[in-house]
Amino acid sequence: MPDYVQLARVVCVATGKGGVSKTSLTANAAGLAAAAGHRTLLIDLDPQGDLSDDLGYFNHPALDEGRHLANAMLSGTPLQTVITNVRANLDVIPGGEHLSDVSGALLARQARGRASFDLLAECLAPLAGDYDLIFIDTPPTDDTLQLLALSASRWLLIPTKADTSSIRAIQRIAARVAEARSADHALDILGVVLVGVPTAATRVRSAAEQDIHQLLGDVAPLFDRGIRDSAAVARETRSQGVLVHELAEKVEGAEPFWKSLRSGTTPSQRLPGSAPALADDYVRVTEQILLRIDELENAATGAA
Ligand SMILES: Nc1ncnc2c1ncn2[C@@H]1O[C@H](COP(=O)(O)OP(=O)(O)OP(=O)(O)O)[C@@H](O)[C@H]1O
Ligand SMILES: [Mg+2]
Known part of the structure; x- marks a missing residue:
């Protein structure tokens, strides 16, 4: 059985x-937690490997398209960090195409009656103690990889998002939580984060809140703060390989546009002005993640 005590600080997105x-949420929350001094590990369990765009490690020599992660799970050997210090306090185990092999191999094992969804939990537990926080990014549709992530x-x-099909999708992941949870393995929903909703759209927010409450009852609170819609910032961060707060720092330090206009030069970079507002959303959401983990851990210790 995996050592679940070691896995107490693993957050699956x-x-x-x-x-x-x-x-985007996984990368930015992990990046901010790391910047705040928490030793953080990011695991990319998605064959798309998109985290490399958000963090800009797509040309790193150790980038292995998920080979180490897939091998460790399938051979039952402990995981190791693949890219260390992608930022201060932030290490990564990259994802990519090799993870597609894992689902296939597990389905074959399942047909032979020997499938285990604890593969990631088993190989992550020996490494997990090195970190204060571990975030796992997951693919949108691969049920097997989702279950491996939830089980760890x-x-x-x-x-x-606030639309009905996104809200219905919460029901699907909640069903997987029930599948992954066991008497030995506590797994709880930390919360729901509303994305792509303007901060002023209070009616949209309260409708979404009602829908979520109807689906999940009290088990999954909607975070007070959401992540606003900002396509320009999202595009720019990925094309530069920087996190939103890093782009915001560049925006705040940038030469005002009028200065270059007055001197007749072209500004070296046009940066989206909404980066600081989006960065603030991510800061607040990350704060809520950390606070809620603390609160729930303290409540559990108090109850014990
Ligand atoms: N706050 C935002 N506002 C507008 N667009 C965003 C925002 N955050 C992310 N995006 C953009 O939306 C798209 C989807 O984002 P992202 O890749 O983070 O979603 P995902 O749920 O991980 O997708 P997938 O299911 O493919 O893994 C990307 O093009 C991204 O740049
Ligand atoms: Mg993704």
Whole structure:
């Protein structure tokens, strides 16, 4: 059985839908937690390997398209960090195409009656003690990889848009939580983060809140702060390989546009002015993640 005590600080970011900012949230929350001094590990369990765009490690010589992660799971050997210090306090185990082999291999094992969804939990536990926090990014549709991630996690964080199909997708991931949880393995929903909703759209927010409550009852609170829609910032961060707060710092330090206009030069870079506002959303959401983990851990210790 995996050592679940070692896995107490593993957060899985998932929902049963694509394109709802799972990867953006994972990268930015992990990056901010690391910047705040928490030793953080990012695991990319997605064959798309998109985290490399958010963090800009797509040309790193150790980038292995998920080979180490897939091999460790299939051979039952302990995981090791593949890219260390992608930022201060932030290490990565990259994803990529090799992870597609894992689902196939597990399905074959399942047909022979020998499948185990604890593969990631088993090989992550020996490494997990080196970190204060571990985030796992998951693919949108691969049920097997989602179940491997949930089986290795203590907490689930669900990003969602406000539309009904995104809300319905929460039901699918909640069903997987029930599948992954066991008497030995505590797994709880840390919360739901609303993405792509303007901060002023209070009616959209309260409708989404009602829908989520109807689906999940009290088990999954909607975070007070969401992540606003900002396509320009999202595009720019990925093309530069920087996190949103890093882009915001560049925006705040940039030469005002009028200065270059007055001197007749072209500004070296046009940066989206909404980066600081989006960075603030990510800071608040990350704060809520850390606070809620603390609160729930303290409540559990108090109850014991
Ligand atoms: N706050 C935002 N506002 C607007 N667009 C965003 C925002 N955050 C992310 N995006 C963009 O939305 C798209 C999907 O984001 P992301 O890749 O994070 O979602 P995902 O849920 O991980 O997708 P997938 O299911 O494919 O893994 C990307 O093009 C990304 O740049
Ligand atoms: Mg993704």
